[in-house]
Every structure is written in structure tokens, then in C-alpha cells.
Amino acid sequence: MNVDARGKECPKPVIMTKKALDSLEEGIVTILLDSEISRDNVLKFAQSQGFSADVSEKNGEFTIEIAKGFTCSIPAANQSGKTDSTKVVLYVGSESIGSGDCDLGKKLMDNFIKNIENMDYLPKTIIFVNSGVFLTTTNDETIKALQQLKGVNILSCGTCLEYFNLEDDLQVGEVTDAYTVMKKLFDADKVIRL
Numbered sequence: 001m002n003v004d005a006r007g008k009e010c011p012k013p014v015i016m017t018k019k020a021l022d023s024l025e026e027g028i029v030t031i032l033l034d035s036e037i038s039r040d041n042v043l044k045f046a047q048s049q050g051f052s053a054d055v056s057e058k059n060g061e062f063t064i065e066i067a068k069g070f071t072c073s074i075p076a077a078n079q080s081g082k083t084d085s086t087k088v089v090l091y092v093g094s095e096s097i098g099s100g101d102c103d104l105g106k107k108l109m110d111n112f113i114k115n116i117e118n119m120d121y122l123p124k125t126i127i128f129v130n131s132g133v134f135l136t137t138t139n140d141e142t143i144k145a146l147q148q149l150k151g152v153n154i155l156s157c158g159t160c161l162e163y164f165n166l167e168d169d170l171q172v173g174e175v176t177d178a179y180t181v182m183k184k185l186f187d188a189d190k191v192i193r194l
Helices: 012-022 036-048 103-114 130-137 140-147 158-163 178-187
Strands: 002-004 027-033 052-058 061-068 088-092 125-128 153-157 174-176 190-193
Touching (some): 002 012, 012 027, 012 036, 012 061, 027 036, 036 158, 036 174, 036 178, 125 130, 130 140, 153 178
Parallel strands (some): 002 027, 088 125, 088 190
Antiparallel strands (some): 052 061
């Protein structure tokens, strides 16, 4: 089965891939893409579902072949020992806390991020969207603090990175798509929004 997701904005390539895979019990789905962000998002989706995937590039376009119907497993992430059975997702929608992007709000956010490691347990996932992606790309203090959070899934919105021309500046975590963000939020036991 072929899926042509060229020119489609996030999260459409992942959703088109999911629908194609859901329609098959076993087989190969071939996805055509023209964006590195979409390529990475589709690959991450395939891996998160336990599918094997192969990618090739020709003239700036990507072809991903995903095999369904084979048993695969992904090893669990190494945890730091600070875990809880509750699935907590931290959703960071700005580079500052409070209204506006004032210096005080940025300082509060920096301190908040730096103090996550001092909590009794760590969130399972931290999602950065809108100007929050500056915390994973250009803010050295928050980048260093986030790198210390072993076993925490750190995700930055690919569309947001592209909007701010930061797609090549990600320093910690992974690029993600809207489908994955929604899945993490809906699967969470608790969502903390900043």
C-alpha cells in the first residue's frame, strides 16, 4: 500500500500512516515524504508501534517502508529510580510562566525547569510547544537541566521548531508531531500545563 504524504502539514503524515497501517493485518506500507521533520515523525510513530521501518532518500524526497505483521519490541527506557506509577505529562506552552514573555516569567520558567530533578518523582514526558521550544534549543540553562532528567521523554513540536527556524538547533530530546502530543496527553493520568 502506498501513502503520498508529500506537502502535508503535521500531523497529517503520521495520521495517514496510521490509517494505512490500521487497514492492514499484515504487509508493507510505503510512505512518500518531502520533509525531514515528517520523515522523523513517521519513523518515530512506526517504532512506537513496534513496526520495523526502512528509509531512503532521493532528490530531497523520502520513502519509508513500514512492515506490519512481524513481532518487534522496543526496550524500556532506563529510569533514574525516581519513578511513580502515575503517568504525568508536563506540557510547556511558552518560554515563560505567566502572561506575556517578560523577563520575570522567563526567570520563573528557568527555575521551574531546573528544579524538576528535585521532585520526589519525575514526569514520564515533557512536551514543549509554541515558544516553549526555545527551552530545548537556545536556553543553555534549561538545556543542561533537561539533559539531567534520565528516563524522561522530552519532546519538542516540529511545527513550532520550523516556525521559529530552530529545526537544526534542538539540543535535548526529540522532535515530535501533533498526533504523538495528543496521544501522550490523552494517555496521561495527569497533565500539568505551564
